[in-house]
Amino acid sequence: MAGIMLQKWLQDQLDGLRSNGLYNEIDPLQGANGPTIRISGRTFVNLSSNNYLGLATDSRLIDAAIAATRQYGAGAGAVRTINGTLELHAELERKLAAFKHTESAIAYQSGFNCNMAAISAVVDGGDAILSDELNHASIIDGCRLSRATIIRYRHSDMDDLRAKAMEARASGKYAKIMVITDGVFSMDGDIAKLPDIAAIADEFELITYVDDAHGSGVLGGGAGTVKHFGLSERIDLQIGTLSKAIGVVGGYVAGSKLLIDWLKVRSRPFLFSTAQPPGPVASCIAAIDILSSSEELQAAMWARADYLKRGLKALGFDIGRSETPITPVMIGDESLTQTFSRELYEAGVYAKGIVFPTVPKGAGRIRNMPTAAHTESMLDEALSAYERIGRKLGVI
Numbered sequence: 001m002a003g004i005m006l007q008k009w010l011q012d013q014l015d016g017l018r019s020n021g022l023y024n025e026i027d028p029l030q031g032a033n034g035p036t037i038r039i040s041g042r043t044f045v046n047l048s049s050n051n052y053l054g055l056a057t058d059s060r061l062i063d064a065a066i067a068a069t070r071q072y073g074a075g076a077g078a079v080r081t082i083n084g085t086l087e088l089h090a091e092l093e094r095k096l097a098a099f100k101h102t103e104s105a106i107a108y109q110s111g112f113n114c115n116m117a118a119i120s121a122v123v124d125g126g127d128a129i130l131s132d133e134l135n136h137a138s139i140i141d142g143c144r145l146s147r148a149t150i151i152r153y154r155h156s157d158m159d160d161l162r163a164k165a166m167e168a169r170a171s172g173k174y175a176k177i178m179v180i181t182d183g184v185f186s187m188d189g190d191i192a193k194l195p196d197i198a199a200i201a202d203e204f205e206l207i208t209y210v211d212d213a214h215g216s217g218v219l220g221g222g223a224g225t226v227k228h229f230g231l232s233e234r235i236d237l238q239i240g241t242l243s244k245a246i247g248v249v250g251g252y253v254a255g256s257k258l259l260i261d262w263l264k265v266r267s268r269p270f271l272f273s274t275a276q277p278p279g280p281v282a283s284c285i286a287a288i289d290i291l292s293s294s295e296e297l298q299a300a301m302w303a304r305a306d307y308l309k310r311g312l313k314a315l316g317f318d319i320g321r322s323e324t325p326i327t328p329v330m331i332g333d334e335s336l337t338q339t340f341s342r343e344l345y346e347a348g349v350y351a352k353g354i355v356f357p358t359v360p361k362g363a364g365r366i367r368n369m370p371t372a373a374h375t376e377s378m379l380d381e382a383l384s385a386y387e388r389i390g391r392k393l394g395v396i
């Protein structure tokens, strides 16, 4: 009986999502997630991956994964604190610390896991967190898990942050207060105002936490948003992912030696979830080596991003407040956004529409992710589809 009740509830929920156009159909790729992709036998220009530098398909990363898999096996065999820590994990962590200009670093199975791990390891029920209202879902979940009091401030509104920090400090209710922000906001591509956040943190003695999933490998010569602003010594916790610019999978926290020593004994995904497999870890090491020795890929990525942005703006599209390769084309209405995205798909351009609840109601947009691996002719193909569909649907 209970089984039937669950089935009925699930059916109702899914029907509701489908009838509101909110059910996300997943299209499996027939091959790599590169600048072009194949789905159902058709080839598309791919503007939806986070593979900023094209490293996901780089032969140096693939060769490193194959060699490490042969040497160490397919899996790490245990959690990091039992005997799942391989020399490879230690090497990756040393290289990440050097790459991020911090004393130390710790790697996790994903960026999502990092936020589950790190937030609740440093704050708890007696503390407060000041969190930007547009922070990523994994930050929101990590904050909830910590049981700290969550105080949201308006997106990048430094007056609001300052007022709320002052009030929280004056209340005398909290032992520790932490401010958390994305380094680069994933739906708009704008950069957090880290110098102002650091100044407010100094004034009210806040712990500072920056999730730089979209800034690492992209800003600051690759080291990320914190380095971009010259704040490497000042930010307490820098979170990164190994799944976007680095092109593989995994996440990390970079910071002081004391912080990392603490996370190694207190952060639950490190203690209770099996270590990253050898192959991907070796690929990540290869990627960090590449990024540490040359800025060629970043330069190519910025050139392609500028090309796409200039093209879209020249056509009359609104790309919002983007300051990074993340390029939203603002549409507004949810169903118009989905129609636009479907028409792009028909034209051979894969660019997902992003609508409520991922972004606020009425703020639908198509999110474009140009990468180092795109050629100008691929982007020209996308731009001509944008032009034709934009005119047809009255967006430009």
Ligand code: PMP
Pocket (backbone or CB within 6 Å): 110, 111, 112, 113, 136, 138, 182, 186, 211, 212, 213, 214, 241, 242, 243, 249, 250, 251
């Ligand atoms: N933080 C932010 C800001 C992100 O955009 C993402 C990726 N969607 C994550 C964390 C999670 O990273 P991962 O995909 O490595 O789990």
